[in-house]
Amino acid sequence: MEITTFSNGPRIKNDISFLDADHVKKVYAFHQSFPMYQKTPLVRLDALAQHLGLKHFFVKDESKRFGLNAFKVLGGSFAIGSYIAQQLGMDISELPYSKLISTETKRKLGPITFVTATDGNHGRGVAWTANQLQQKAVVYMPQGSSLERLKHIQEEHADASITDLNYDDAVRLANEQAQKYGWVMVQDTSWEGYQDIPRWIIQGYSTMAMEAFQQLPKRPTHIFLQAGVGALAGAVTGFFSNIYGEKDRPIITIVEPHAADCIFRTAKAHDGMLHFVGGRMDSMMAGLNCGEPCDIGWRVLESCADFAVTCEDFVSAKGMRTLGAPIGDDKRIISGESGAVTSGLVMELMQNPAYASIRQTLQLNEQSSVLCFSTEGNTDTENYRTIVWDGKESSYGQ
Ligand SMILES: Cc1ncc(COP(=O)(O)O)c(C=O)c1O
Known part of the structure; x- marks a missing residue:
């Protein structure tokens, strides 16, 4: 696991107004007009939060989106x-x-x-x-x-x-x-x-952020967002940054598989250029196996995200298993490979002494109220079962 910051000096202020309240309301109204529209659940995992030493742990369950098992x-x-x-x-x-x-x-x-x-x-x-x-x-x-x-x-x-x-x-x-x-x-x-369509896609994801905002009892202190090209992460980061402003926004951490860490590399370079990963990307987090950041999403992250973390597949496997086998009265969440990595990361950070310094850097403690998005359910049921039942931990050897 590795961590870097998005900024090593004064923040670059890119325009994030395309994710402000006026735009997001229109997106939300558009989705609400669909007959199959329903808010996806924001699951409050109180027993897990207590077990990990957090104040609150919320996971937005996107497996319930339009019957399609993912937020996309x-x-x-x-x-x-x-x-x-x-x-x-x-x-x-x-x-x-x-x-x-x-x-x-x-x-x-x-x-x-x-x-x-x-x-x-x-x-x-x-x-x-x-x-x-x-x-x-x-x-x-x-x-x-x-x-x-x-x-x-x-x-x-x-x-x-x-x-x-x-x-x-x-x-x-x-x-x-x-x-x-x-x-x-x-x-x-x-x-x-080619900017309009990617910008509309990013705006489209803001419905999920808007719902979470309405469902949360109060401001989260931390948001963890998984990234492929970073469109989803840009949308949620832009939304919450517009809502809370620069001073009050939650600490936002972007999470990628080590094998496809283009956002991490771009953040770490601190040189204003996009950095790519080429060739075959072997993570089992299929949705995050992207080597070239979306520059519209990147510009939001460059201005408003705090940390980028890369991790191995076992982190996602841990998230899948834990969300699928909850403790206490917590509700079960079926979370797929790309969906579970942020929850798995929070668990690893809170439980594994090897990551104590990252935990401190992120200021994760008993006062923290964490928000993660489980962006997909078991979209590959066979792989889901191999991971959850048989303990598979990575895509290697497939
Ligand atoms: C389930 C899931 N989560 C997260 C992502 C990442 O989204 P983005 O590529 O916008 O970073 C994807 C992308 O396909 C996905 O399928």
């Missing part, structure tokens, strides 16, 4: 909704679900193909949204992707396949195909000339 659909659906609103010259507030999926809207738009690259959850969200709209989706998955995750995407009538590329190269393939065939790319990686 929030981003894809809002991006697609915003794209359509833009095409029709409307504001997103004029395009609730009923209008979005209407035949009138489809007639005005004509056929559209949405394309994306994904480890699974984002692609399922994009395919699900396209299916609701009776439009097409094409989905490219990186080498080694789970067949179960592929099947779930295909069940949404998407043309989905597993490539022999790593995640970032699969993104490039999706972009090439979008250019070639005139498809609409729905990706949370941004580059010059």
Whole structure:
């Protein structure tokens, strides 16, 4: 496990107003217009908090999101909704679900193909949204992707396949195909000339942060956020930083697998450049196996996040097991590989004497009220069982 700070001097003040209350309210209203919308539970783990020596431990359970077992659909659906609103010259507030999926809207738009690259959850969200709209989706998955995750995407009538590329190269393939065939790319990686859709995806995730804010009894002292490209982390960090302001915001820590630690490397370099990880990334946290940060998300983290931590797969395995077998009256949470790593990290930090100095750096103690997001359930049920039942601790040897 390694830790670094995001800032080694005065904070760089990037614009985070795209995640302020006015924007977030619109996103929230958009998602609330979906008939399948329900707030996901914020689970209060009092027995675990006491066991670990924390004041409170809250975990937002995103396995309950739209019946899709992960939070990701929030981003894809809002991006697609915003794209359509833009095409029709409307504001997103004029395009609730009923209008979005209407035949009138489809007639005005004509056929559209949405394309994306994904480890699974984002692609399922994009395919699900396209299916609701009776439009097409094409989905490219990186080498080694789970067949179960592929099947779930295909069940949404998407043309989905597993490539022999790593995640970032699969993104490039999706972009090439979008250019070639005139498809609409729905990706949370941004580059010059491709900013609207990633920004909408990030804004889409703010619904989850808004719900957590409404569900929390009071301000958390610490928030732990897992990162792949850092879009999710940027969204939640931006939301809470806007709510509480620079002085009062919780201590925010970004967590990545050691094998795909692009945010950690970028933070540690303190040189204003993005730092990438290339080649095959072998963590079992499939959703976090991304080597190139999203620059829109990064700019939020650069201004408002405090620490970046990298860890090994066993940390996530610990989180999965502990959340799945709670103590006392705590509720059980089914948390997948990418979902459980932040909870697993908090447990390791509080229990393992080897990490006492990191615990101190983070000021984690009996006064701390911790918020984590379990961003997925058992999206790969076989792997979930191998980890929870058979004690598997990493993807090596797969
Ligand atoms: C379950 C889960 N959690 C977290 C993430 C990380 O999100 P981001 O890539 O925005 O950092 C992903 C990404 O796919 C995911 O699937």
